[in-house]
Amino acid sequence: xxxxxxGFGAAAIGFIEKIKTSNHEIHVFEKSKDIYSTSIxxxxxxxxxxxxxxxxxxxxxxxxxxxxxxxxxxxxTSEKTxxxxxxxxxxxxxxEFYSNGFMPILSEFYHLGTDQLKEVLYNIFAxxxxxxxxxxxxxSNITDIKSENNKILLSNEDSFDHVVVSVGRSGHRLIKSxxxxxxxxxxxxxKVDLGIRYEVPDHIVNELNKEMYEFKVKYxxxxxxxxxxxxxxxxxxVVTEHxxxxxxxxxxxxxxxxxxxxxxxxxxxxxxxxPFNDPIGYGSHIAQLSNLLAGxxxxxxxxxxxxxxxxxxxxxxxxxxxxxxSKFILGDINLAFPRRIxxxxxxxxxxxxxxxxxxxxxxxxxxxxxxxxxxxKLSNEKxxxxxxxxxxxxxxxxxxxxxxxxxxxxxxxLKK
Numbered sequence: 001x002x003x004x005x006x007g008f009g010a011a012a013i014g015f016i017e018k019i020k021t022s023n024h025e026i027h028v029f030e031k032s033k034d035i036y037s038t039s040i041x042x043x044x045x046x047x048x049x050x051x052x053x054x055x056x057x058x059x060x061x062x063x064x065x066x067x068x069x070x071x072x073x074x075x076x077t078s079e080k081t082x083x084x085x086x087x088x089x090x091x092x093x094x095x096e097f098y099s100n101g102f103m104p105i106l107s108e109f110y111h112l113g114t115d116q117l118k119e120v121l122y123n124i125f126a127x128x129x130x131x132x133x134x135x136x137x138x139x140s141n142i143t144d145i146k147s148e149n150n151k152i153l154l155s156n157e158d159s160f161d162h163v164v165v166s167v168g169r170s171g172h173r174l175i176k177s178x179x180x181x182x183x184x185x186x187x188x189x190x191k192v193d194l195g196i197r198y199e200v201p202d203h204i205v206n207e208l209n210k211e212m213y214e215f216k217v218k219y220x221x222x223x224x225x226x227x228x229x230x231x232x233x234x235x236x237x238v239v240t241e242h243x244x245x246x247x248x249x250x251x252x253x254x255x256x257x258x259x260x261x262x263x264x265x266x267x268x269x270x271x272x273x274x275p276f277n278d279p280i281g282y283g284s285h286i287a288q289l290s291n292l293l294a295g296x297x298x299x300x301x302x303x304x305x306x307x308x309x310x311x312x313x314x315x316x317x318x319x320x321x322x323x324x325x326s327k328f329i330l331g332d333i334n335l336a337f338p339r340r341i342x343x344x345x346x347x348x349x350x351x352x353x354x355x356x357x358x359x360x361x362x363x364x365x366x367x368x369x370x371x372x373x374x375x376x377k378l379s380n381e382k383x384x385x386x387x388x389x390x391x392x393x394x395x396x397x398x399x400x401x402x403x404x405x406x407x408x409x410x411x412x413x414l415k416k
Contacts, residue, residue: 003413004029004152004160006142006174010399011166011390013124014069014406020131022414029140029154035125036118047112047120048214048231049073049400054105055216056348057401058377058394059408069108069403076123081255083111085213097217100354105216107219113255144177162413166406169373170190170243172280175392186380188346192279193372194286194341195227195267196251196333197238198304198349199365203356206263208235214264219351221344225268230372232264238323238367240299246287249299249323250366265370267336268344283371290336290369294329299369300336301328305362308346311335333368372397380401380409397414 001024005012008030016026032038050056051066074082088104097104112120144155145163152163167174179185200281208215214232221227236253251263272279294300301321302313312332321328334342343348353360377394380387387395387409390402 001025001161001413002159003027003162003164004127004154004158005394006145006154006163006165007031007167007171008136009166009168009390010125010402011168011392011406012164014403014408015164015166015389015410016128016134016406018407018410019414020128020134022133024133024413026134026159027158028134028136029142029156030136030138031141032327033139035122035138036340038121047073047114047117047399048114049110049112050107050214050398051400052105052107055107055396056398057405058397059396059401059405060376061401061404061408065404065407066400069400069407073112073399074110076120076127077112078118078119078123079116080193081116083109083113083213083255085109085111085211087212087215093211097326097355101219101351102355105218107214107216109213111253112256114252115254115256119310120271142174144174144181145386146181147386151385151387152386160385162385162386162387164389164406164409165392166402168391168402171392172373173244175376175378175388176280179376179378182382185315185382187286187379189279190276191269193230193267193269193281194283194337195265195368195370195372196307196345197263197367197370198253198266199238199261199319199321199367200359200361202235202260202262204361204364205234205353205356208356209262217352219348221268221347223340223344223347225270225340225344227266227268227344227348230267232262232379234262235259236261236263236322238263238321239268240297240323240327240352242297243284243287246284246291247297248287249370261319261321261322263374266345266348267370267372270341280373285375286338287369287371290333293331293336297327299323299328300331300333301365302331302333302366302368303358303362304349304364304366307333307366309343310342316363316365319361321365321367323367328367333366337368
């Protein structure tokens with residue numbers, strides 16, 4: 001069978017690893033110009049792998065497979081070095097968060113680091129290249145696909161028996177073109193996460209960082225919105241992410257280079273109802289409005305005290321930003337974000353301060369926009385020979401779950 005994979009990220013890696021020894025002919029189409037320009041997950045990733053049944057996606061992925069995939073990535077490093085932590089195994093810590101209204105998320109964490117992740121990706125690619133049935137096509141931007149005569153045709157006019165789309169969240173243009181042609185692929189498309197990247201001095205969260213590396217909690221705010229932490233980076237760096245028509249903020253951590261600050265996302269999940277059907281468009285609009293205020297290619301930076309009081313920030317004080325000053329402008333995020341989102345985030349931080357004293361410090365830094373798109377939840381049943389894998393499917397939100405999704409799809413093909 002002739003199989004095409006669109007995008008070479010985590011889901012594609014899981015799929016290829018499972019099916020590479022079969023007699024199927026595999027063609028990988030990646031829009032990056034070469035392997036050095038490709039990322040495992042999204043535009044940037046810091047190599048954070050976790051084993052958990054409470055986060056990472058909607059799939060039923062058993063813990064044994066998750067651990068197997070963590071080992072797979074670790075074994076692709078030359079030094080086999082990583083940072084590790086387990087969240088909320090300390091029962092007293094769990095009770096402390098829980099009694100203050102938070103829902104702690106249990107997980108094991110393995111951190112490879114942004115600096116080591118590129119080596120991991122190259123080593124995986126080098127292994128796949130040794131198989132004669134696997135063919136890579138870089139600089140290949142597939143813009144559309146269609147089903148015709150029991151085959152799947154790509155926009156480059158190539159035809160395949162089976163196609164796996166694994167373009168991640170950044171591949172929303174391809175996904176949009178597909179669902180425009182086949183709207184009944186959509187199972188759900190009402191959610192988007194809007195929020196900020198929060199940066200504090202290490203000493204405020206040093207005890208938590210040492211104990212569990214990444215604390216993940218959810219909290220139902222007074223507005224009714226669910227707010228959560230995401231992507232904690234001890235001694236890390238704030239960075240920007242460039243999409244086709246807007247810029248957002250993100251964070252990462254390196255294994256060998258450290259800052260004096262910790263950053264993490266605070267995200268508010270917005271679930272809208274019919275007739276609304278474009279969460280990506282809604283989130284993109286807010287990102288574009290933020291960029292309009294900040295200037296081309298920049299994000300907004302504000303102190304927490306000014307963020308809370310809707311005052312424009314003109315100067316930062318005790319906390320020095322780790323994001324390059326050429327990539328942000330000091331301003332007021334309140335001019336771009338809906339008030340209910342702002343109120344939800346402030347409520348979250350003020351209550352978090354009861355458990356982590358100093359987290360609501362007036363000089364802590366707030367960057368915006370940070371937006372995580374829930375891709376449309378897509379059906380893998382409409383076409384027997386077309387599957388959506390990883391974050392673009394709406395089923396996963398992490399490297400390990402996306403890898404597992406690709407693995408499970410390949411396993412199903414092999415069984416058939």
